[in-house]
Amino acid sequence: MTGFSVSGRGAGSAASGTGNAVAPAQPQAGAATLAVENLRIGVAARGGLLEAVKGVSLSVGPGEMVGLVGESGSGKTLTAMAVCGLLPPRAHVISGSIRIRGTDALGLNRRGWEQLRAGQVGVVFQDAMSALNPRLTIGSQVMEALPAELRHNRAEAKEHAASLLADAGIPHPRERLGSYPHELSGGLLQRVVIAMAVARRPALLVADEPTTALDVSVQGQILDMLDRLRSELNLAVLLITHDLRLVQHRAARTVVVYAGEVVEEGPTAELAERPHHRYTVALLEAIPGRAPRRAPLASIQGDPPRLDQRFEGCPFAPRCSAASDPCSTAPPLWQVVATARYRCWHPQTEPLGGIVPRPQVASPRPPTGDHSSASPPPVAELVDLRKTYRIGGGLTHLRAGVTAAAGVDLDVPADAFTGLLGESGCGKTTIGRLLAGVEHPDSGAVRFEGAEIWSLSRTARAAWRRQVQLVFQDPYSALDRRMTVEAIVAEPLVIQGGLRRREIRDRARQLLSDVGLTHQHWGRRPTELSGGQLQRVSLARALTLAPKLLVADEPLSSLDVSLQAKILDLLVELQRRYHFATVLISHDIEVVRYLCDRVSVMYMGRIVETGDASLILAAPRHPYTAGLLASLPGSDGNGRLRGEPPSAMSPPSGCAFRTRCPYAQERCAVEIPQLWDVGDGGRAACHFPLVTAPLAGGARETT
Amino acid sequence: MAGEWAGLVGAGIVVVACVLAIFAAQIARQSPDSQHLLQVLQGPSAQHPLGTDEVGRDVLSRVIYGSRIPLGVGSAAVVLGGAIGVALGMISGYVGRWVDAVLGRVADIQLSIPAIILAVAFLALRGGGLLSLVVVLAATGWPTYYRVVRSHVISARTGNFVTALSVIAASHWRIMFRHLIPDALPLVVVTATLDFSRAVLLEAGLSYLGLGVQPPTPDWGLMVASGQTQLAGAWWISVFPGIALVLLLLGINLFGDWLADRVGRRTRSGVLQ
Ligand SMILES: Nc1ncnc2c1ncn2[C@@H]1O[C@H](COP(=O)(O)OP(=O)(O)OP(=O)(O)O)[C@@H](O)[C@H]1O
Numbered sequence: 023m024t025g026f027s028v029s030g031r032g033a034g035s036a037a038s039g040t041g042n043a044v045a046p047a048q049p050q051a052g053a054a055t056l057a058v059e060n061l062r063i064g065v066a067a068r069g070g071l072l073e074a075v076k077g078v079s080l081s082v083g084p085g086e087m088v089g090l091v092g093e094s095g096s097g098k099t100l101t102a103m104a105v106c107g108l109l110p111p112r113a114h115v116i117s118g119s120i121r122i123r124g125t126d127a128l129g130l131n132r133r134g135w136e137q138l139r140a141g142q143v144g145v146v147f148q149d150a151m152s153a154l155n156p157r158l159t160i161g162s163q164v165m166e167a168l169p170a171e172l173r174h175n176r177a178e179a180k181e182h183a184a185s186l187l188a189d190a191g192i193p194h195p196r197e198r199l200g201s202y203p204h205e206l207s208g209g210l211l212q213r214v215v216i217a218m219a220v221a222r223r224p225a226l227l228v229a230d231e232p233t234t235a236l237d238v239s240v241q242g243q244i245l246d247m248l249d250r251l252r253s254e255l256n257l258a259v260l261l262i263t264h265d266l267r268l269v270q271h272r273a274a275r276t277v278v279v280y281a282g283e284v285v286e287e288g289p290t291a292e293l294a295e296r297p298h299h300r301y302t303v304a305l306l307e308a309i310p311g312r313a314p315r316r317a318p319l320a321s322i323q324g325d326p327p328r329l330d331q332r333f334e335g336c337p338f339a340p341r342c343s344a345a346s347d348p349c350s351t352a353p354p355l356w357q358v359v360a361t362a363r364y365r366c367w368h369p370q371t372e373p374l375g376g377i378v379p380r381p382q383v384a385s386p387r388p389p390t391g392d393h394s395s396a397s398p399p400p401v402a403e404l405v406d407l408r409k410t411y412r413i414g415g416g417l418t419h420l421r422a423g424v425t426a427a428a429g430v431d432l433d434v435p436a437d438a439f440t441g442l443l444g445e446s447g448c449g450k451t452t453i454g455r456l457l458a459g460v461e462h463p464d465s466g467a468v469r470f471e472g473a474e475i476w477s478l479s480r481t482a483r484a485a486w487r488r489q490v491q492l493v494f495q496d497p498y499s500a501l502d503r504r505m506t507v508e509a510i511v512a513e514p515l516v517i518q519g520g521l522r523r524r525e526i527r528d529r530a531r532q533l534l535s536d537v538g539l540t541h542q543h544w545g546r547r548p549t550e551l552s553g554g555q556l557q558r559v560s561l562a563r564a565l566t567l568a569p570k571l572l573v574a575d576e577p578l579s580s581l582d583v584s585l586q587a588k589i590l591d592l593l594v595e596l597q598r599r600y601h602f603a604t605v606l607i608s609h610d611i612e613v614v615r616y617l618c619d620r621v622s623v624m625y626m627g628r629i630v631e632t633g634d635a636s637l638i639l640a641a642p643r644h645p646y647t648a649g650l651l652a653s654l655p656g657s658d659g660n661g662r663l664r665g666e667p668p669s670a671m672s673p674p675s676g677c678a679f680r681t682r683c684p685y686a687q688e689r690c691a692v693e694i695p696q697l698w699d700v701g702d703g704g705r706a707a708c709h710f711p712l713v714t715a716p717l718a719g720g721a722r723e724t725t
Numbered sequence: 726m727a728g729e730w731a732g733l734v735g736a737g738i739v740v741v742a743c744v745l746a747i748f749a750a751q752i753a754r755q756s757p758d759s760q761h762l763l764q765v766l767q768g769p770s771a772q773h774p775l776g777t778d779e780v781g782r783d784v785l786s787r788v789i790y791g792s793r794i795p796l797g798v799g800s801a802a803v804v805l806g807g808a809i810g811v812a813l814g815m816i817s818g819y820v821g822r823w824v825d826a827v828l829g830r831v832a833d834i835q836l837s838i839p840a841i842i843l844a845v846a847f848l849a850l851r852g853g854g855l856l857s858l859v860v861v862l863a864a865t866g867w868p869t870y871y872r873v874v875r876s877h878v879i880s881a882r883t884g885n886f887v888t889a890l891s892v893i894a895a896s897h898w899r900i901m902f903r904h905l906i907p908d909a910l911p912l913v914v915v916t917a918t919l920d921f922s923r924a925v926l927l928e929a930g931l932s933y934l935g936l937g938v939q940p941p942t943p944d945w946g947l948m949v950a951s952g953q954t955q956l957a958g959a960w961w962i963s964v965f966p967g968i969a970l971v972l973l974l975l976g977i978n979l980f981g982d983w984l985a986d987r988v989g990r991r992t993r994s995g996v997l998q
């Protein structure tokens with residue numbers, strides 16, 4: 023029994039539970055644009071019908087943004103699909119109601135739904151590319167989305183389409199109408215999709231993970247735009263995400279779901295500061311930005327529940343650190359606190375504080391000793407490394423070049439974490455691949471323990487090969503899905519040879535238990551493991567040969583926050599035990615701040631700032647780093663990066679960042695800034711580095 | 726559910742055809758070649774369930790024996806064409822650069838010439854015969870395998886699969902034969918069933934035109950052709966081998982669809998994980 027009725031309204035603070043029939047304390051329940059009540063959705067499976075959504079209720083009023091937050095598999099997407107009438111064939115609504123502007127949407131047939139979607143409901147999904155037809159121009163697709171009366175006159179329709187794109191923050195909208203989807207970046211595509219979704223002035227916009235595939239800087243911009251559309255069009259927005267940080271400062275209310283049930287809901291600010299339900303608490307605690315460096319993060323044990331699991335009591339009980347009597351035997355009752363409600367037997371009582379500590383305002387730093395003189399020689403170095411990719415093909419075609427590395431110098435200290443930060447396309451992955459020797463540089467040197475790797479002798483090269491290992495963002499694509507986990511981890515040793523079968527097996531099993539996989543996983547294949555477990559397998563495999571350098575390319579970004587936390591904890595522990603240097607390639611500043619000793623920030627193929635991670639990420643000297651920091655989800659957005667990086671095929675003259683830099687001056691357009699010592703062992707490539715953090719509107723240093 | 730049944734029926738037909746071909750000598754009650762000039766052009770009867778032809782041979786026996794050529798030639802062509810296509814596709818996708826460009830062009834050219842024209846030209850020059858047939862069918866069939874394997878290998882390369890193996894110092898040999906080929910095998914098998922039905926049909930067509938196997942070898946295409954002039958009076962001579970051919974093609978295609986669906990589902994559900 024998980025339902026509740028709408029009658030009555032909880033008042034006062036901390037009213038004790040009065041059975042399961044406690045009202046959702048929703049301020050605008052009467053005039054709601056979207057009202058979902060007690061929605062239950064079943065998914066047909068081999069063993070019968072499995073209930074994936076178990077009584078979700080929520081409402082979104084006009085001009086209101088509501089966040090729906092939960093881990094992967096919690097039923098967020100199914101709820102969103104049901105609200106848009108787009109449930110997949112095997113799923114259907116068992117009971118409950120969905121009312122959109124008073125219309126009972128569940129009573130509609132297919133035509134009715136189509137009309138409702140055409141007039142009232144806009145939908146935005148995670149993958150913008152798949153929402154657009156690759157063979158049609160942006161213009162024709164946006165015009166198609168316009169209401170019928172605006173489509174009669176082609177010239178007028180074009181005007182409207184262009185102004186829609188302009189509203190969605192797309193630069194040069196008129197030229198864009200003739201572009202094809204593959205010519206646009208992911209961020210621009212998502213803007214196009216949003217422009218199409220609001221083209222018919224819907225009353226409700228459902229956005230399911232609209233920014234998950236995007237860079238932080240672009241994420242912030244897209245969410246800002248959604249927020250602006252919400253207030254301008256008086257739009258009701260349901261924003262679905264696994265990341266609580268995204269809804270902060272934006273959604274008025276947030277609903278947290280777990281295992282298909284609402285466990286807590288309330289005003290977002292309050293929820294983030296005073297969460298009650300232990301699951302909400304755990305979600306917040308898993309965010310690396312909150313924690314001191316390398317302090318253990320994960321407070322959620324185990325995996326999210328499977329669909330076929332049944333719960334007598336609280337579904338979170340098997341993973342909850344506060345679980346005790348009667349958590350696993352009796353379902354917790356709804357508790358109402360002012361306009362929030364939650365259901366937990368032993369709620370958190372202390373406030374948690376804000377989600378993200380704002381970057382501190384830097385006072386001019388007192389000079390400290392030169393770090394570099396004391397530090398041991400680096401395990402790996404890149405020296406003036408250049409790499410240009412030829413694109414555009416054919417034998418006769420004129421070829422264009424994209425410069426992925428334009429003279430990169432990088433030192434990787436032994437036995438430490440080095441972060442490599444930057445937006446999508448800046449060349450992070452190329453640097454990682456060059457470091458790992460799977461890509462050949464055009465010029466420059468890649469040194470490992472002082473020796474240039476491309477001029478090693480055959481035997482030295484074989485020995486070096488084992489010292490540097492790679493971990494990928496998407497482990498599934500990198501692992502052989504026909505092999506068992508044990509065989510995958512053993513393979514490097516099998517190739518190396520010289521060990522007995524038993525020794526190899528024991529070593530593989532040892533590593534698998536080191537990464538937290540027990541014997542029940544050893545015989546499984548990649549298809550039978552979750553994303554988090556797969557990433558553990560690829561870590562184990564990378565460590566089989568006891569490498570001195572691990573290059574991890576976005577190892578966390580395909581994972582939910584709670585899984586990220588666990589892999590981060592694991593990385594810290596493995597590094598402590600096996601002492602290897604790690605280069606962590608990431609677009610997530612908080613992960614880098616949490617984990618890394620040193621950081622290098624890249625922009626368009628160059629390192630623009632490098633030095634001690636905690637110093638730089640607290641008080642950046644380069645305007646780009648400062649902009650990245652201001653773009654963090656959960657920050658208020660002052661000083662956020664504008665636009666997107668320019669095309670890498672025709673980089674701006676002088677400083678590549680000048681087209682987006684708020685401090686650009688004439689000199690920036692003519693002279694490429696080189697990395698120079700800006701104090702504290704930090705180096706920045708800027709003619710006019712910041713003295714104080716720009717968030718404080720700081721003064722400028724002139725040179 | 727309907728798909729499962731269709732797959733089963735298709736597999737059943739193919740199995741029956743194979744059994745007929747292998748055990749023709751045990752199953753057929755009469756020799757396919759013995760002529761009975763007193764019993765020419767007889768309609769279906771108890772003694773000759775499918776009738777007799779213009780020289781008095783038992784049509785049933787000839788239909789049973791006649792399965793040997795399409796199945797045998799088809800399988801040989803699939804094995805040969807598949808081996809060539811898989812090997813070239815692997816090399817093309819793995820090595821890339823100019824090797825890929827050259828092989829790709831060759832495959833394009835091969836595909837742009839209609840198979841039947843190529844086959845007619847080749848057989849007219851070299852003469853019919855089993856070996857020529859197999860060569861022609863394999864030569865027109867390999868580009869499909871080539872494309873499937875090449876694109877699979879390329880996606881494995883861009884998707885980090887190959888990189889992940891090369892950082893643990895796996896040899897090219899190991900990467901290709903221990904990982905890429907087994908990984909592509911389900912797709913190759915699906916391609917092979919489609920190619921098999923193409924080969925069977927083309928073999929029948931060529932023999933029908935008189936370019937394939939020569940009389941008096943029992944062969945469905947040949948039988949359809951030889952009975953054609955008698956169609957008004959003795960329809961059974963052409964119609965029964967025709968029905969056998971259609972049934973076999975149907976069986977292969979039903980089974981192939983079912984297989985493609987399973988393989989597709991497996992890879993898709995894999996991707997979803
Ligand atoms: N078409 C379907 N067939 C079978 N199971 C499904 C289907 N769609 C969803 N499910 C299952 O229903 C559960 C909830 O799915 P849903 O996608 O709504 O969760 P989610 O929280 O949005 O996950 P994610 O963040 O990964 O998208 C999952 O366990 C999922 O496997």
Ligand code: SF4
Nearest residue numbers: 336339342349366367
């Ligand atoms: S009810 Fe019990 S198990 Fe569930 S979240 Fe609260 S304390 Fe944890």
Ligand code: SF4
Nearest residue numbers: 677680683690708709
């Ligand atoms: S060099 Fe000029 S344009 Fe570049 S970051 Fe510094 S101030 Fe901005």
Ligand SMILES: [Mg+2]
Nearest residue numbers: 095098099231
């Ligand atoms: Mg989802």
